[in-house]
Each structure stands twice: as C-alpha cells, then as structure tokens.
Amino acid sequence: MSRKYFGTDGIRGRANTHPMTAEVAMRLGQAAGRYFTQGLRRHSVVIGKDTRRSGYMLETALTAGFTSVGMDVLQTGPIPTPAVGMLTRSLRADAGVMISASHNPFEDNGIKLFGPDGYKLSDAVEAEIEALMENGTHLVAPGEIGRATRIDDGRGRYIEVCKASFPRGRTLSGLKIVVDCANGAAYRTAPEVIWELGAEVIRLGNAPNGENINLNCGSTDPAAAQAAVVESGADLGIALDGDADRVHLIDEKGRVIDGDQVMALIASRMAEAGTLAHGTLVATVMSNLGLERLLAERGIMLLRTRVGDRYVVEKMRAGGFNLGGEQSGHIILGDHVTTGDGLLAALQVLAALTEAERPASETCRLFEPCPQLLKNVRFDPVTRPLEDPGVTQAIAAAEDALGATGRLVIRKSGTEPVIRVMGESEDAALLERVIDDICTRVASVAG
Incomplete structure (x- = not known):
C-alpha cells in the first residue's frame, strides 16, 4: 500500500501547510488513537515536542484527536525524541508521539509515532493508520472522552537513564x-546530564525562542561549537540536533567527528568487551568505506540498510543486534534506548576518553575516510528525475567509471524534495566529475 503522509521518519513538512496542519494532526491523532485502543481499559499516549513555535499548535490538535476517540494524553513539553520512546514504554502507554522536524529549520515541523514497545512504527502500521485517516473514525460518547495531563517528571526520568548508561x-x-x-x-537535559556527571560545561544553543532551533548551531552547523572548543581549551564538543536524536562530536582541535567515527569507536570497545551482539554493527548505505574496512580488520561485521534510523533499528531487532547508526550522527545503543540518541552516544565516547586518558583527536579517529562527495539537487515532487533515461544512463556511466574501488548511492530524501547523490572513490577528481555529471542530468529534468 502506498503511503500518502508518512515519509522515512514520520510526517514532515512546512508548518501550517499540508500535511503539517492542525487539521491533519487532529485526524492523525484520531486515527492513531483508534488503532492503538483495544480492550476495555483506559488507554494513553505520551506526547513530546521540541521547541518550535508550531509545536504548540500541533500538540493541541493531536491532543484533541486522541482525546476525541477516548485516549488519555500525557504531555511532557520539550524533551528529546529518545526520551519519548523511553517514557512510552516506562509509563506503559499505548503509543508515543514526538513533534519535531529534527535538524530542519523552525519553519518545518514533523510528527513521529512510537508503539507501546517504544519503537518507531513499521511501514505497514503507518499504512494502516493512513487508511484510518482517510476512512474516518468513530468519536466516543461524552463520558468516554480522554483527559489531557501535563507530566512533570519525564525529563528527570530520562536524565537518570542517561546517567545510568555511564560506567559505574x-x-x-x-x-x-x-x-x-x-x-x-535537549536545551536543559543535555547540559544537566554532563554537569551532574562531574564535567565543567560550556553551554551553547540553550536559549530557544521558538524560531532559532538549528539556526547557526547544533550538529548541522557546528561552527560555533568548534570555535568554543578551541577558544575555551575544552576536551570535547557535543553538538546535538533539534530533537537530540543525533550528534556530531568535536575534538580538542576543533575538528568534527562524524557518526561513522563514533560507531567505529563504540563498536570496537564493545567487541573488545564481548558485549557487541553477534559481533555486528548495523549502518546504512551512506556510511564510509573506511568504516567498513576498519571493522573488517577487527573482525566486526557491517550490515547496511536503507537510509533512516528507523530501518537501522528494524534490522537490529530482526537480527538481535545491539548497536547501529548513521553517518549523520544517529547512534542506536539497543541495550539502553529504542532509537537514535545523541546524548547517550556522546556519553559512550566520554567514557572512552576517561579510560584512554588520551585526547579526543587520537581516541576518536580510528580510520581515514575514503573520499566521499554528497550533493543535493532540488526537484519538483511532480517530476520523477530518477526514472528519466538520461539520468539512468549517467548513473550507469558513473558506476562503470568508478569500478570496483568506488560506489554510488542515489536516492530521494525522505524529509525534503531533494535527490541526494553520493559517491566514494580513492580518486577524488574522478569522483567529483561523475557526481557533477549525474547532478547536471538530474537538474535538467527536475522541474
């Protein structure tokens, strides 16, 4: 069944523009509420959000939808995405919702759904909920309308889970x-966890006003954090994104440490300790060839999935693996949480630093990345650039030119209307030429 609303990570779009409107959010609440209400007991849903202004509108609309079909709503206020998954399971709720567009600018917003086990929903379940949205739901009698309650201890519960993940x-x-x-x-949560564990904390990006989320800060724009690390003589920088499910770290020299390097470090440590399930790391097709080669040298298997931390988690659960992630900084520590968690990943790296007693520039760089180039081409959603014969010919020619020592990954983004063209090769000049050729062809038919 094709999906009308859901992408690779929930529903996402420009706030107050279809599908990211109050009307759609209310219908989603009614449909998801109806899907998750089975049996005669009271049912509940946890709703968290980030700091975007539109979060208030969507939270209210979702609450109206859920309560209208008899579901109680537990509102947490601003809280990281992984905390919603944790609280959904901890509070024995029937579902969880995170209102966030992650690393996107404040004009965008999104809605991510979690099941009672704290995991994001499968494509099949999202399709069933979409069907309920289209077909309508039955409203409950006045005496069965749900209640909405603001819960105050959600952030504190999550803080303790984070601290418990650090070596005793x-x-x-x-x-x-x-x-x-x-x-x-995470504007309050992350600094508090790091400070309570004993560090001196320099806080950045901790004054949200509804419009400055991800603006010149965070994992997608770490320049300010890089400068602060160097100027203050800090040991490490932690740059989270808007909902704190991804992280980029910064070494003491101000250089960014991406998700591949973080996964290499954590996987190596877990393998040495005998705690890496089945000796396997799950990553996506975007992870660097350098990571794959390092893991092979250390006897660690790398399994790749399509892009999206949800698909990494699905592979982890299916195979009984406990570590996965993305180059973009989503790191899933399956022994602790159900989705990507930037703060928990940073704590694992900090544990390695305290043990190694070496600077981050040495501890966190285990391999030399293979030259990798990623370019984005915007396209009109009505067009289908990847089906154009000229584009497919350009891709085939690029694959022939790269041969066995390189690779291509070309895909539509699940969060914005762009075609992502990524390639890897030891020959940087060749790589740039073939990527540019593909992008030119895509742009010519992209509308």
Whole structure:
C-alpha cells in the first residue's frame, strides 16, 4: 500500500501547510488513537515536542484527536525524541508521539509515532493508520472522552537513564565539555546530564525562542561549537540536533567527528568487551568505506540498510543486534534506548576518553575516510528525475567509471524534495566529475 503522509521518519513538512496542519494532526491523532485502543481499559499516549513555535499548535490538535476517540494524553513539553520512546514504554502507554522536524529549520515541523514497545512504527502500521485517516473514525460518547495531563517528571526520568548508561564509579571530573543543544529539545537535559556527571560545561544553543532551533548551531552547523572548543581549551564538543536524536562530536582541535567515527569507536570497545551482539554493527548505505574496512580488520561485521534510523533499528531487532547508526550522527545503543540518541552516544565516547586518558583527536579517529562527495539537487515532487533515461544512463556511466574501488548511492530524501547523490572513490577528481555529471542530468529534468 502506498503511503500518502508518512515519509522515512514520520510526517514532515512546512508548518501550517499540508500535511503539517492542525487539521491533519487532529485526524492523525484520531486515527492513531483508534488503532492503538483495544480492550476495555483506559488507554494513553505520551506526547513530546521540541521547541518550535508550531509545536504548540500541533500538540493541541493531536491532543484533541486522541482525546476525541477516548485516549488519555500525557504531555511532557520539550524533551528529546529518545526520551519519548523511553517514557512510552516506562509509563506503559499505548503509543508515543514526538513533534519535531529534527535538524530542519523552525519553519518545518514533523510528527513521529512510537508503539507501546517504544519503537518507531513499521511501514505497514503507518499504512494502516493512513487508511484510518482517510476512512474516518468513530468519536466516543461524552463520558468516554480522554483527559489531557501535563507530566512533570519525564525529563528527570530520562536524565537518570542517561546517567545510568555511564560506567559505574567513573566521573567526568576534570573535563571541560562544550554542549551545543541547537536551541532544541535537549536545551536543559543535555547540559544537566554532563554537569551532574562531574564535567565543567560550556553551554551553547540553550536559549530557544521558538524560531532559532538549528539556526547557526547544533550538529548541522557546528561552527560555533568548534570555535568554543578551541577558544575555551575544552576536551570535547557535543553538538546535538533539534530533537537530540543525533550528534556530531568535536575534538580538542576543533575538528568534527562524524557518526561513522563514533560507531567505529563504540563498536570496537564493545567487541573488545564481548558485549557487541553477534559481533555486528548495523549502518546504512551512506556510511564510509573506511568504516567498513576498519571493522573488517577487527573482525566486526557491517550490515547496511536503507537510509533512516528507523530501518537501522528494524534490522537490529530482526537480527538481535545491539548497536547501529548513521553517518549523520544517529547512534542506536539497543541495550539502553529504542532509537537514535545523541546524548547517550556522546556519553559512550566520554567514557572512552576517561579510560584512554588520551585526547579526543587520537581516541576518536580510528580510520581515514575514503573520499566521499554528497550533493543535493532540488526537484519538483511532480517530476520523477530518477526514472528519466538520461539520468539512468549517467548513473550507469558513473558506476562503470568508478569500478570496483568506488560506489554510488542515489536516492530521494525522505524529509525534503531533494535527490541526494553520493559517491566514494580513492580518486577524488574522478569522483567529483561523475557526481557533477549525474547532478547536471538530474537538474535538467527536475522541474
């Protein structure tokens, strides 16, 4: 069944423009509420959000939808995405909702759904909910309308889960850490966790005003955090995105450490400790060839999935694996949480730093990345550039030119109307030429 609303990570779009409107949000609440209400007991849903102005509108609309079909709503206020998954399971709720467009600018927003187990929904379940949205739902009698309650201890519960993931008996005392919260969902949570574990904390991006989320800050624009690390002489920088489910780290020299390097470090440590399930890391097709080669040298298997941390988690659950992630900084620590968690990933790296007693520039760089180039081409959603014969010919020619020492990954983004063209090759000049050829062909038919 084709999906009308859901993309690779929930429903996302420009706020107050279809499908990211109050009307659609209310219908989604009614449909998801009807899907998850089975049996005669009271049913509940946890709703969290980031700091976007439109979050208030969508939260209210979702609450109206859920309560109108008899579901109680537990509102947490601003809280990281992984905390919603954790609270849904911890509070024995029937579903969870995170209102966030992650790393996108404040004009956008999104809605992510979680099942009672705290995991994001499968494509099949999202399709069933879409069908309910289209076909309508039955409203309950006045005496069965749900209640909405603001819960105050959600952030505190999540903070304790994060601290419990850090090695017992060890602290961050003596370390200076820059924490950039992207003016987003973790603007209070992340600095508090790092400070309570003993570090000196330099806070950035912790003054949200509804419009400055991800603006010149956070994992997608870490320049301010890089400068702060160097200027303050910090040991590490932590740059989260708007909903704190992804992270980029910054070493003491101000250089960014991406998700591939973080996964290499955590996987190696877990393999040495005998805690890496089945000796396997799950990553996506976007992860660098350098990571794959390093893991092979260390006897660690790499399994690749399509792009999206939801698909990484699905592969992890199907195979019983406990570590996965994306180059973009989504790191899933399956022994602790059900989705990507930037803060927990940063804590694992900090544990490695305290153990190694070496700077981050040495501890966190385990391989030399293979030259990789990613370019985006915007397209009119009505067009289908990847089906154009000229584009398919350009892709085939590029694959022939790269041969066995390189690779291509070309896909439509699931969060915005762009074609992402990525390639890897030891020959950087060749790589740039073939990527440019493909992008030119895509742009010529992209509307």
